[in-house]
Every structure is written in structure tokens, then in C-alpha cells.
Amino acid sequence: MFDLQGFGPALLEGTWMTIRLSLASVALGLIFGLLGASGKTSDNRLLRGMGGFYTSVVRGIPETLWVLMAYFGTVSTMNYLGSHFGNPYLTLSPFVAGTFALALCFGAYATEVFRGALLAIPPGQKEAGLALGLSSLRIFWRITLPQLWRVALPGLGNLYLILLKDTALVSLITLDEIMRKAQVAGQATREPFTFYFAAALIYLCLTAVIMVALHWFERRANKGFVRTEL
Amino acid sequence: MTWAERWALLVEWAPQLLEGALLTLELVGIAVIVGLFFAIPLGLARASRHWYIRAFPYTYIFFFRGTPLLLQLFLVYYGLSQFEAVRDSMFWPFLREPYWCALIIMTLHTAAYIAEILRGAVQAVPPGEVEAARALGMSRRQALQFIIMPRAIRIGLPAYGNEVILMLKASAVVYTITLMDIMGVVRTINSRTYQFEMFFLVAGLIYLVVTILFTQLFKLVERWLKVEASRKR
Amino acid sequence: MKSYKKVLFAAATAMLLSVPAMAADKLRIGTEGAYPPFNLIDSSGEVVGFDIDIAKALCEEMGAECTVVTSDWDGIIPALNTRRFDFLVASMSITEEREQAVDFTDPYYTNKLQFVAPKKSDFKVDEASLKGKTIGAQRATIAGQWLEDNLGDVVDIRLYDTQENAYLDMSAGRIDGVLADNFVQYEWLESEAGSDFEFKGEPVFDNDKIGIAVRKGDPLRERLNEALAAIIEDGTYEEINEKYFPFSIR
Numbered sequence: 001m002f003d004l005q006g007f008g009p010a011l012l013e014g015t016w017m018t019i020r021l022s023l024a025s026v027a028l029g030l031i032f033g034l035l036g037a038s039g040k041t042s043d044n045r046l047l048r049g050m051g052g053f054y055t056s057v058v059r060g061i062p063e064t065l066w067v068l069m070a071y072f073g074t075v076s077t078m079n080y081l082g083s084h085f086g087n088p089y090l091t092l093s094p095f096v097a098g099t100f101a102l103a104l105c106f107g108a109y110a111t112e113v114f115r116g117a118l119l120a121i122p123p124g125q126k127e128a129g130l131a132l133g134l135s136s137l138r139i140f141w142r143i144t145l146p147q148l149w150r151v152a153l154p155g156l157g158n159l160y161l162i163l164l165k166d167t168a169l170v171s172l173i174t175l176d177e178i179m180r181k182a183q184v185a186g187q188a189t190r191e192p193f194t195f196y197f198a199a200a201l202i203y204l205c206l207t208a209v210i211m212v213a214l215h216w217f218e219r220r221a222n223k224g225f226v227r228t229e230l
Numbered sequence: 231m232t233w234a235e236r237w238a239l240l241v242e243w244a245p246q247l248l249e250g251a252l253l254t255l256e257l258v259g260i261a262v263i264v265g266l267f268f269a270i271p272l273g274l275a276r277a278s279r280h281w282y283i284r285a286f287p288y289t290y291i292f293f294f295r296g297t298p299l300l301l302q303l304f305l306v307y308y309g310l311s312q313f314e315a316v317r318d319s320m321f322w323p324f325l326r327e328p329y330w331c332a333l334i335i336m337t338l339h340t341a342a343y344i345a346e347i348l349r350g351a352v353q354a355v356p357p358g359e360v361e362a363a364r365a366l367g368m369s370r371r372q373a374l375q376f377i378i379m380p381r382a383i384r385i386g387l388p389a390y391g392n393e394v395i396l397m398l399k400a401s402a403v404v405y406t407i408t409l410m411d412i413m414g415v416v417r418t419i420n421s422r423t424y425q426f427e428m429f430f431l432v433a434g435l436i437y438l439v440v441t442i443l444f445t446q447l448f449k450l451v452e453r454w455l456k457v458e459a460s461r462k463r
Numbered sequence: 464m465k466s467y468k469k470v471l472f473a474a475a476t477a478m479l480l481s482v483p484a485m486a487a488d489k490l491r492i493g494t495e496g497a498y499p500p501f502n503l504i505d506s507s508g509e510v511v512g513f514d515i516d517i518a519k520a521l522c523e524e525m526g527a528e529c530t531v532v533t534s535d536w537d538g539i540i541p542a543l544n545t546r547r548f549d550f551l552v553a554s555m556s557i558t559e560e561r562e563q564a565v566d567f568t569d570p571y572y573t574n575k576l577q578f579v580a581p582k583k584s585d586f587k588v589d590e591a592s593l594k595g596k597t598i599g600a601q602r603a604t605i606a607g608q609w610l611e612d613n614l615g616d617v618v619d620i621r622l623y624d625t626q627e628n629a630y631l632d633m634s635a636g637r638i639d640g641v642l643a644d645n646f647v648q649y650e651w652l653e654s655e656a657g658s659d660f661e662f663k664g665e666p667v668f669d670n671d672k673i674g675i676a677v678r679k680g681d682p683l684r685e686r687l688n689e690a691l692a693a694i695i696e697d698g699t700y701e702e703i704n705e706k707y708f709p710f711s712i713r
Contacts, residue, residue: 072427326637
């Protein structure tokens with residue numbers, strides 16, 4: 001059953017693409033999440049409103065649709081933007097469109113995780129920083145952010161696992177990741193089960209690896225802290 | 231294209247869009263309700279003290295949560311039909327229909343997530359309450375029925391509401407196995423009109439409206455079950 | 464504030480760099496890659512087939528250096544218009560609806576739509592016998608549209624993302640028949656997978672002109688037309704035709 005009929009290397013290439021896509025999306029998504037959380041916890045009403053609008057709209061629309069929209073729906077905007085940079089043919093490649101769409105969705109959920117984490121940091125610490133004469137940017141960078149990771153890590157880890165599976169949707173805009181490689185191989189050999197099953201095993205391996213890595217990171221981030229037990 | 235032409239297109243395709251929305255709602259509705267019934271034994275077994283009882287739900291949950299829904303759908307729809315044994319089996323009348331394939335996979339998929347929610351909820355019931363019930367002379371069964379389950383349902387309800395919305399969004403891939411859900415209708419319209427931006431926007435709005443309605447509905451149920459009050463200790 | 468501008472500038476530069484340079488003699492051919500024998504992806508990942516051979520012959524004739532880009536079928540016209548490639552050689556039927564979105568060259572072959580069904584089934588091509596049958600076709604093809612326009616109320620139409628998936632489902636017994644271009648059907652019937660199936664009835668539509676699509680107003684259209692006339696003239700076209708079909712498909 002596990003005769004991959006010469007499509008083994010193609011599946012591995014797809015796996016590598018999936019990993020790259022997921023990492024790029026997380027990097028961009030964390031920025032979206034931090035921006036969203038800063039907006040939502042801001043004293044400014046407009047920023048709070050924008051943060052709220054971002055999370056509720058993005059989380060109310062399927063990831064599939066975001067992916068398709070980022071690819072097919074950005075044409076006129078990108079051409080317009082491009083014409084100002086001297087390249088009217090500017091468009092998003094499947095990788096860029098996929099990264100953007102997945103990051104958008106990851107960011108909306110990460111906003112909530114970061115917001116929870118921001119609220120978990122005692123306000124006394126910020127006040128102490130102010131009393132010491134630190135600027136608010138410095139307080140964020142030196143006091144808030146290092147602690148944010150520790151609190152937010154389990155939540156972000158879960159989001160990363162979800163994101164990993166959402167990368168399969170980018171096959172719908174023809175990025176050659178695992179899912180599309182399996183589809184092409186299954187159609188060419190007329191043995192779809194073999195290749196979809198192989199793809200499922202690859203996803204499960206990636207999930208297992210990430211779970212182990214997250215566990216290690218959590219232990220590291222929690223050094224010196226006692227976990228509250230109920 | 232003028233606004234009047236756009237409007238005319240929208241009116242022309244409105245009946246199909248409505249049908250698509252109804253199919254989406256039907257699939258998600260059945261999946262999350264039937265999935266809940268599958269999830270109860272799974273979730274309880276997952277929270278068991280014995281490893282051999284935990285083993286099956288653990289594997290099941292790991293598989294369904296560790297792979298994309300799109301892949302599971304293709305594995306069953308295009309994958310299983312590769313085998314003659316499956317095509318000759320008693321399950322074929324169901325598996326040959328894309329509707330049933332989507333429904334089965336969506337149900338099994340969501341059951342894995344709901345089972346995890348249930349396990350979390352069962353384990354979040356304060357152990358003191360269980361001990362108190364046992365001290366009052368309740369049997370293990372009685373404690374489960376009268377103390378743990380009512381508590382766990384209230385603890386797990388907000389997460390279940392979330393799962394329903396996640397499932398609604400996840401269902402947007404069933405068009406790939408020929409079903410005419412919201413996405414299927416929109417992609418077919420797009421292939422005839424080439425108005426991609428407009429109809430994606432329409433699809434987005436439909437999903438957004440349904441999400442908001444579901445969110446409000448769950449808020450009502452939470453109020454009715456007094457979830458907030460039960461959280462106070 | 465300064466660093467903010469720097470970031471913006473860097474992002475803009477990165478985007479510009481991600482767009483391949485557009486030189487006049489470098490062209491990108493767009494195709495689907497799931498429509499044998501016209502275009503398909505082999506196990507080494509190479510895109511091959513009749514369309515690709517024709518496209519490459521045209522490139523040679525025009526003296527252009529060409530690369531092949533694949534796209535999902537129902538997104539293939541937007542992909543052309545978003546300049547992911549420069550011309551589309553993907554066995555695309557020339558239709559009024561498509562002509563609103565793109566320009567077509569002269570047809571490079573002519574197709575017919577014909578039903579295929581299992582040999583052992585008593586599949587007949589008339590409305591009364593088709594009633595209640597389940598028919599598969601590829602989404603966004605002329606076959607799919609023909610079904611919707613002519614038999615929409617008679618048969619249960621299933622639309623697939625690729626032609627191959629429609630065949631997989633007919634082999635599995637999920638659908639009673641498939642409507643598609645008859646050269647594609649012919650190729651599949653010749654293959655091992657199609658050995659239990661046959662053409663049913665006469666072609667239902669026999670003037671399906673297949674053209675190469677370019678963006679609206681693109682002067683590339685004229686160059687392609689000249690090159691097409693040239694490869695038909697010098698016998699290159701016939702050579703490619705013979706490689707795939709024992710009869711002329713022009």
C-alpha cells in the first residue's frame with residue numbers, strides 16, 4: 001500500500017513548503033496579534049474600536065474565504081499600489097497571499113491571547129516602571145513583553161497547531177504544499193487513498209514534533225515560576 | 231460594471247446563494263448535535279483513570295485534531311472509493327453521496343474537538359464538590375449524573391459555542407467534493423461572472439451574519455442555564 | 464517615526480523584488496496541469512501535454528523564452544488578469560462570457576462535447592432517459608455550463624474542481640456519466656482506468672472552439688496569431704497532433 005510510485009520526494013518538498021508557510025504566517029501573525037492586543041487594551045476609543053472590528057470580522061469569516069480573497073480579491077488593489085511604486089503588474093504570489101491570509105486569522109485569535117496575557121500582568125509593575133522614570137515604550141519592551149511570552153505561550157502554541165492545519169487551505173490557490181502534492185500524486189496514479197493517507201501521517205508527525213517543542217519552550221519560559229495548582 | 235448591474239447580478243443569483251446558506255447551516259447543525267452525542271463517551275473515556283480506556287479516545291482525538299478537515303474529507307471521499315471492498319460494502323449507499331461523506335466527516339471531526347472540551351470541563355469541576363457528593367453517600371454514577379455533568383456542561387458551554395462557530399467556518403471546504411454550500415455556489419457564480427471581489431464579499435457577509443446570530447443565540451442559552459452564576463464559588 | 468518609514472520602505476522593496484522582471488522576450492505560459500492529454504503534471508513535476516507542446520512551439524516561433532506556470536482551473540482567468548502569466552494555453556473554449564474578461568486568439572483546435580458512461584449501463588442521450596441521472600462535469604468549463612443551461616432541471620449536476628476527480632467518481636460509481644470535451648474523454652477511454660466505459664450518443668455540441676487567452680488589449684494576441692499560422696503552415700502543428708491523436712483535431 002505504501003508504494004509512493006516516485007512521488008515520495010514530491011511529498012517531502014510539499015512538507016518543506018508547509019513548514020515554511022506556517023513559520024512565515026506565524027511571524028507575521030504575531031505582529032498582527034500584538035498590534036491588535038495593544039489596540040484592544042488601549043485608552044484610545046478609536047484604537048479599541050479598530051481592534052474589536054479586526055478580531056470580530058476576521059474570526060467571523062472562514063479561513064478558506066480569506067485565502068481565496070487574498071489571492072483573487074487583491075488584484076485591483078495591488079495593481080493600484082504597484083503603479084505608485086513603478087510596477088503596475090504587482091500581484092501577490094500564492095505564498096505571499098497564503099501567508100497574509102493565514103497571518104490575518106492567526107493574528108485575530110492571538111489578539112485575544114495577548115490581551116488576556118496583558119491583563120494578567122499586575123498593573124503595579126507598570127506603575128513601578130513609571131515611578132522609576134522609564135518611558136512607556138521601554139516599560140513595554142523591558143517589563144511587559146518578557147512576561148507576556150510566558151503567559152501567552154500555551155495559547156499561542158495551540159493557535160500554531162491550528163494554523164499548521166489551515167496551511168492545507170492554501171492548496172486551493174495552488175501553492176505546492178503537502179495537500180496539493182498529495183492531490184496531484186493521487187490523481188496521476190489513481191490511488192488517492194495512498195497519498196492522502198501519507199499526507200495525514202506527515203501532518204500528524206509535524207503536530208507531534210510541535211507539541212514536544214512547545215512543551216520544552218513552556219518549561220523554559222516557566223523557569224523560576226511555580227504553577228498554580230487547583 | 232455599474233452598481234445597477236452588480237445589483238442585478240446579486241438578485242439573479244440570490245436564490246442559489248440562499249440555498250447554499252441553508253445547506254451550510256444544515257450540515258453544521260447536524261454535525262455539531264450528533265457530534266456532541268459521540269463526544270460524550272469519548273470525552274468521559276478520555277478523562278478516565280485507566281490508560282487502556284484512555285488509549286482509543288486519545289488516538290481518535292489526536293488523528294482528527296492533528297490533520298486538516300480538507301484532508302480528512304478527501305481521504306474518505308476520493309480515497310476510500312479507490313477500494314472495491316468499500317464499494318461493495320453496506321456503507322457504500324452512504325459513502326457514494328458527497329452529502330453523507332461531508333456529514334460523516336464533519337461529525338467525526340467536531341466530535342474530537344467537543345470530546346476535548348468535555349474532558350477539560352469534567353476535569354475543571356472542583357474536586358471538593360465530587361468529594362462532598364461522595365461523602366454524602368452518592369455512588370460514583372450518581373456523582374457523575376447529578377454533580378459532575380451539570381457542572382461540566384455549564385463550564386464547557388462557552389467552548390462548545392465557539393466550536394459551533396469554528397465548524398461553521400471549517401465547513402467552507404465541502405465545496406471541493408461537489409457540494410453546493412455557500413462557497414460552492416459562490417465559486418460557480420464566479421466561474422460564470424468573473425466578479426470575484428463582489429461575490430467573495432457577499433459570501434463573507436453571509437458567514438459573518440450567521441456567526442453573529444450563533445454568538446447571540448449561545449449568549450441566550452448561557453443566560454438561560456445561568457452559566458455566569460454557576461461560575462461563582 | 465523614522466524607523467517606521469524604514470520598515471515601510473523595506474516592505475515595499477521586498478514586494479517589488481518578489482515580482483519577476485518582465486522582459487519582452489520572456490513569457491510565462493499559464494495552464495492547469497490536470498487535463499490529460501492536453502496538460503498534466505508528470506511524476507517529476509514537469510507540466511506536459513498537447514497544450515504545452517503547442518505553447519512551446521509558439522514560443523520558439525516568436526523567439527521568446529518561456530516558462531510554464533500552473534493554476535487552479537476556476538481561478539485561471541483571474542490568474543491571467545493578475546499577470547501571474549502572460550498567455551493561457553489550457554484548452555479553453557471561446558465563450559461570450561469569457562470574452563468579456565479576456566481576449567482570445569484564433570482557435571487552435573475544435574472540440575465537441577460528448578457523454579461517457581459505463582459500457583454496461585443503458586445510458587441514452589435524450590431528455591426522457593437522462594431524467595434523474597447524476598452527471599459530472601468540471602466546474603467552470605463549457606461542459607458544466609452546457610449542462611446547467613440545457614439539462615439543469617433534468618439531471619443532477621455534480622461540478623468537480625478537476626476533470627480527473629470527475630472520472631475518479633464515475634469509476635467509483637458515484638455518478639452515472641461524465642460530460643466533457645471528447646478528446647479528453649477519448650484519452651481517458653484509451654487508458655486502463657477507462658476500459659469499462661464508452662462514448663454514449665452523438666456529440667451534444669460540436670462547435671467548441673478552443674483558443675489561447677491573453678489579457679484584454681494585449682498586443683501579444685497578434686504575435687500569437689502569426690506564430691500559430693506559421694506552425695500550422697510548416698507542419699509543426701501536425702507533428703504535435705500526431706503525437707497525441709491518430710486523427711486531426713483542428
